[in-house]
Amino acid sequence: MLVLDAGNALFKSSTPGAPQERERAELLLEQMSAMGTEAMAVGARDLTLGTDFLTKAGKGEKKLKLLSANLVDAGGKRLFPASTVVTVGGVKFGLVGLSPEGPVATQQGVVGQPPVPAAITEARRLREKEKVDVVVVLAAVPYMEALKLSKEAGNSMDFIVQSHEGRSAGVAQRNDYATLIPPGERGRQLARLELSMEGKGPFVDxxxxxxxxxxxxxxxxxxxxxxxxxxxxxxxxxxxxxxxxxxxxxxxxxxxxxxTGGRTEGLGRSHRLSYTSLGPEVGDDPELKKRVERIEPPGSASH
The missing domain is CATH 1.20.58 (Methane Monooxygenase Hydroxylase; Chain G, domain 1)
Structure with missing residues (x-):
């Protein structure tokens, strides 16, 4: 199993708010790493306290990697790794992170470069140099930007997991070669994508x-x-x-x-997307619940 996050996970808005938000974000990063999350894209709602907070908080997590192929400082230097490569079940995955385009309001000089060319360049590098089997782009960008990427990327990437507007569970959408995946809304659903790696070519739904x-x-x-x-x-x-x-x-x-790819049997590489809603029927971890309630007490506006 490969656990990923498409970003916008740490803060409730992209502007600083309540003092406990820092502690809440640190707890989220800690728990994402504890659950084995390999990578997360840096989204607008992860930059609420600036990139300095993310780089310092992220250093303590052994597993989780924060990724952005297009977020740079005033000198044009990339602030996070563009991608990472992991092997799961004998399959080599190349993971690319994307942030939204434009200046970051909470940190002067930090800007998101155009995401589409940045993602395509890094995805092609992973295909050609790293020889990965599957390229997944964690796109913390507006939906229309992710849709544009899926149409222009050619065969450089297989899946684009998009987050930005807080969209709910949906259906997989393949526009050319890459399939655009909605990840669920703000931690209320868990998206599960099952892959079959037999054959070649684009993944079939x-x-x-x-x-x-x-x-x-x-x-x-x-x-x-x-x-x-x-x-x-x-x-x-x-x-x-x-x-x-x-x-x-x-x-x-x-x-x-x-x-169906011109045949009804032997479809080659394929995927199946499903969702699990994280409602009251999903039990809490008692110790973790205590930590959460110290930050957001029951009955408080933030809970």
Whole structure:
């Protein structure tokens, strides 16, 4: 299992607020590392206390790596690693972090460079130099920017996990080669992406493919029955109408087969996205709950 975070995890807003926010962010970083989180993108709501806070707080966590391929200081020097490489289950993953474009309000001189070219450059480096099997971009950028990246990236990356606006659980969306994944809203859901690594090429969405395969089976039955009936019809107008129906079925079947990669078996690399809602039915860790309630007491505005 590879645990990742697309950023915007540490603060409730991008502007400084209550004094306990620092302690809350430190606890989140500690626990993310304790859960085995490999990497997190640096998002707008992670920069509330500036990059100095993040670099100091992040140094104490042995596991978690804070990533940003496009966040630089006044001299143009990158403030965090652009990427990291990890191997899980024999699969080599290249992980890239992205921050939003523009100046960081809480720290003078710090700016996010255009994220799309930064992500593509680093993803290509990981493919060519590091020879990774899968490239995942943790994109803490607005949705439209992540959508643009998915359309322009070509085959340089496989998955783009986006966070910025607090979107809720959704569906995977493949625009070209890369698949855009919504991670769930502000810690209220846990997104689970299961991968099958057999074969090559872009990852196919198993949920979407299973629906398409079922529709192909239905269409095959309809086409067969329509052709059997067509062979018995004598009336030319009825034959013409039924022939148009068969042509429509076959056109739809062709489109569905294209959606499954041109075949209904042996799909190659594939993924399945699901979500777990973290509601009252998910039990608390008693000791961790005590620490949380010391920072945000029950009944307080922040709880």
């Amino acid at each position: 198993l949920t979407e493919t299973e629906r398409a395969k079922e529709q192909v089976r239905i269409l095959d039955t309809n086409i067969r029955q329509a052709k059997e009936r067509l062979a018995t019809l004598k009336d030319e107008s009825a034959r013409a109408a039924l022939g148009e129906a068969v042509a429509s079925f076959e056109s739809r079947r062709k489109a569905l087969l294209a959606q």
